[in-house]
Amino acid sequence: MKNTMRQKLLPYIAVIGLLSSCNDEVLDTIPYGESTSAEFWRNGTDAVAASTAMYEPLRWEDMYGHSENVFDNCSDDIFRAGDHGYEEAMENFTFDPSNDGFRYGWGAKYEIISRANSVLINVPNIEDIDAALKDRILGEAHFLRAFAYWRFSVLYGEVPLILEANAIEGNFNVPKSSLADIRAQVEADLVMAASLLPETHDAENLGRVNKGSANGLLAKLYLYEDEFQKSIDAGEAVIDGPYPLADNFRDNFVPATENNPEMLFSVQGEENWGDVPKMFDAPRPWGGWDFHDPIQSVVDEFEDGDTRLANSILSPGDMVDRGESGILEFTADLTQTGFSLTKYANYKADGNLDGDQNVPVLRVADVYLLVAEAKIRLNGPGSGDFEINEVRRRAGLAPIENADMPELIHERRVELVGENQRHQDLMRWDKANIIDIAAIYAEDRGQFDPPRTFVRPKHYYFPIPQREIDLSNGVLIQNENY
């Protein structure tokens, strides 16, 4: 009886075994919360999301969160002040290719390029999208790719050029392109961007790049290429466009007003996401980390009555509104050099640093001075007076006449102090035999700007990160003299 019962079980067991073996569902898996490339790129919403992602790496500490700002420590305006050892070597031109500073932004810039390439590959094929929106997004992609290569061109000179075809083929380990090719790509992308981007954005899209951003960067590119007329044309397209200088110089550096029309391109900060550029400039006892201190010589560069000084640099005796903490006097012992950049540091009502602070990258005032420089170098002294005086007028200074390069150099230094222009400006002028950068850097201006050895042409470009050389298996060749 029991035997039969036991035997009766056998078929059940057999059936269980068989059925279980047929259960394939246990192997089915789904990428929850993610999409594959084949499922994405459906409509305008997807395209906007992809375009937004192109901006995101700009916020990273490896980019304008900090590292991109370190390159201008090399200038004669700024002392590194911070406690990052590698920044000391960068400032003093004692670095080698393994220095962290050269590695930090390398991948981040290519990430922007990668995201822009994705947009340029996929968005043209989207049908369910408004035509104007499509143009805007493609324009943003061209601009951001151009911007990343622009930064590569001024920092490293020659780098691998990764475009749509590389992304499609997965072909990333390629030799460097020449500086001319990199610049040609930047130009082509900016020209496309200028044709595709709208002149302005609605209020909620301020912070995205516009036509003025593209033309402004184009003006800068051409000036670096000694293409003066092209620089003037591109720059004047901005000056003549809906991009007035802000009435108040300080508006460009205060969270509530910094996305005004003068700001052609800036990196947007967000308090709650822990964005930190503010920390790097503010004094330690006031909640900052005290990096990038201005030195005495740049403070001395300001003319009497220049309203830009107090709005760019805190000097002993300046009073600072720190909300609930009161109006406090800035004293020399608060920072290493006794001065502090204030362009990136504002305080909220509760007395703490405001994390919504943006990092300005390209302002219309910069474009005015680019055009002035192109005009002077093309047509001689006096030809840039209009543009220089527009900038001076806002600073509360009297107009000047027959301005030549020394006046232009002075104006750029005080207008743009702390905005990552000075070292690049000096090298541009040195290459054009207008100044002697090696002599300027060799001067002894005391503890915070001791004599430094600038070697031509070695130091015109930073070395390619050693890690990239190592990983390329011989494909990537180090810059000359390193």
Place this chain on the structure above:
Amino acid sequence: MKKEDHDRAYLSYVKSSYGISAFYLLTLFLAVTVNANNTVSSEGYSNAFATNWAIALAAPQERTVQGLVSDETGQPLPGATVQIKGTSSGVTTDFDGNFSIEVSGDAVLVVSYLGYATKEVAVANQSTVNVSLEPDASQLDEVFVVGYGTTAKKDVTGAISSVDGDDFKNLPVASVDKVLQGRLAGVQVVNNGGAPGAGASIRIRGTGTVNNSDPLYVIDGVPTGSIAGINQNNIESIEVLKDASASAIYGTRAANGVVIITTKKGRRGQKTEMTLDAYTGFSNVVKTIDVLEAPALAEIKRERYANDGIPVDEIWNDSQYLTQRTNWQNELFRTGTTQNVDLTITGSSEKSSFLFGLGYYDEQGVIEKAKANRLSLQMNSDHRITDWLKIEQNLSLSTRADNGFNTTSAQTGLIWSAIRFHPGLPVRNADGSYSSSQVSSEFGDINNPMYTVNIDDAKDRKTRILSNVAAEISFTPELKFKANFGVDAEIRDQRSYDAQILDQIRQRGTSSRYRGYEETYSFLMEYFLSYNKVFGDHVVGGVAGYTEQSFDSQGFNARTYNVESAESQKLLTNGDADTAGEFRSHDGLKSIFGRLNYSYKDKYLVTATLRSDESSRFAEGNQRGTFPAFSLGWRVSEESFFDIPLISDLKLTGGWGELGNQNISRLQYLARLSGGRRYSFGLDGSNQVEGVAQASYANPDVTWETVVMSNFGLNIGFADNRLTTNFNYFIKNTEDMLLQPPAIGSQGTISSPFQNVGEVENKGLEIELNWQDNKGDLSYGVGANASFVKNKVIKLVDGNFLASSFYGRPNQELSRTFEGEPIATFFGWKTNGLFQTQADIDGHATQEGAVPGDVQFVDINEDGVIDDQDRTIIGSPHPDMTYGINANIAYKGFDVTAFFLGAAGVDIYNADRMQGLDASYPFNVYSDIEGRWTGAGTSNSIPRVSTLRTNLNHRTSDMFVESGDYFRLKNLTIGYSLPVDYIEKINLSRLRLYVTAQNLFTITGYSGMDPELGLTDGNLQQNVDFAQFPQARTFLLGVNLSF
């Protein structure tokens, strides 16, 4: 998807996946129930069955002898072997332990059963012979739990090591992995610091892959990746399957070895007993790092400026900071406590037995708020429903919580901070606020470590259920079917509050509240048939089955900002919304497996195993992996020609097999995009949007890693097996190792997809020795084991190296993995002392910026320039040998156990000391800096101090590679059991008191806090000193009580 849709989709998924099995399980139970109510005896069938076999095997025209084989308690032993001595005739007993055999003349019956001493009985003229077997204590007859069955030690042809639960009972550690350290040859336990609740990494036969190389755990038949939450005091035994032959039955997840854990059960025939085990104790750090006091620190700082010709920062002449105020390590470390209570009740009836265990463990670490606790419940039972149906169930339920601090960061690590925080600052200022290094950038970007401890507010609780129910049906005594259903589920509940930090240098602009909730659940379903039969000289065994396991996780988390710090207000609802997310994942495995065992005359042994799996980790078409293994054994000592009196047992084994590893991130075969790329637009930045970008590149070809392993074993027993020895040599090759080619910068910041391109080799020798003896009231034993493993990477992507994470602020590279070298070697410059004079520098290869007192680096490539090209391998974190020694002695009521362990031939990169001697950092420094170079001949090992990094004296170099060899008295226990006749008066059956010291002493030349440092970047960085949480020295007082 709306929530209801989610639920519905999920439910339908569960139904489709498990509904089928649930249905058949129900059917099975119904069938069983019907059967259990059926009272008709099975004798007829059984006897007939047994008789048939007997007739087939026995010589004709003989008389029949019947009998019963039972165990020491009188329980029948079905399946026992009854053989006629000197012949190949034999039978096995039926379900009721009965046998019937044809004999002639003065036959002698040889009766044997797994785990029991074999007995010989002369039949004489009896017609009924009842035999009672005694359990066999001899090691050779020890039984190993192997996958899907058990095997006698003498029959093992693979490499298996085993440790008894009693050997590690009542050790003061929070998790089972740590108790395995030093216990078994071939099993290396890498302690990742000594924080309460910190896990250890178990490496069986070396580090087989740069990926996840943790072994597979099988707990009461349920395969799982974790042993967290299991109370070690509930463990009966742990078996480690080391070679391919032993572990291939778990093929697809066995590449890193298999650890089988069997929890304690009730024993049939045992009366109900309650035991209480409890201990309590305290712990302290063994060693702290000597650092400078405030005046000496100021002197060093002033000297470094003087050396550089830079004006001294005024703060170093400020008397306020020249006064020694705080030894931060002494402030941070305190006396910790450890407590444990286990209550166990076991008992049995004729048909059932049970175990009930309730335990509570609590450890308060040597740093405040570093703690771990665990409440665990174990309920096991087994039931012989009928003579052919057995049901057993095991249930482990645990809830555990731990909290700790980051101690592996050279920027924010807590102990790192305490070593470096300015000693001239008080813990708190006069106004009660915590002191801060905001005072000056000369004090570095370190937060006050006591402040960090003070604001720590995090809870992380995990509740786990691990359970299985198995039914075993015996069709005949030889043929059994077993169905096993298991669940392994865990709920993790995390909550933390990050306070706003404004008065310290590392700030947090806004406070935030985080809550995370995650469920992981795995279901196991398996069916297998097993067969064991003696045919005269031939013993045949086999098992074959199907198994399927799913792994799901789901959860959500959220963070809000600007949450008030009042305890009552620390809720998500009280903040500004930031992120809220939900996640889900699913993995699945299904497999068929089989194993055949054969032995001839107990001398020649063969084992063959095959497992074939399909895994959802891979794309369709690449899902299946098939892993075969076999092994042979020869028991030389059973040969008639073998006659060496001293050697009581001698066995040679050899085996080969393939194993798999699928432990990689899921969905590697898809190119995926993901969101969360945040940016804020709008005039005031209020338009906060999330972008979507590519998150991964695809490799559709990604598939199994395969380990190919050969094993050669030699077992020798001496002097009646009082001394047993076990030698194993293995060659383990990991092929198709999954590697992510280093992402070159020009592809952006997305990592490369995994490819099956790498190869790693581990070769090694394992030795286990065991001596056990009694002399009257004295019993004693010594066990020793040692493992010698050589690790070598054979192949990586395109001949490139694998980088590891960098150390500290200047991002120093410490470890690289190269072809032809072990995983995670230290990589840097070689040094040759210090330059004493300018002449030394002039006579040396060009070393830009060097001045006397700087380190002289070796020009490895002899190109006349010291640069990056001169870096080379300067050490290896893999020990040449790891070992353990366990000694015990008992005399009358006293017992003493001492357990030593250690490692030899291992290097440590003392990164903490490297930075601690570098005066260019704005931190406190090691006291060793007092011996620095201050002029020719003053030092040849500690360079001059400087704020500049012109010579990079403290770059990664062999100056900071130290020997990590150590020998540690891990555990010493001295116990006394009160005489039974005395305690019986107070109704106890046992009362033992003991004291235990853990980590009592360590002999090591290593200068850091603790030579056991563990992994700091997966397998790619090991034995690097970040000032990890050190292991404490613990003293305990304990009691064992039985009623």
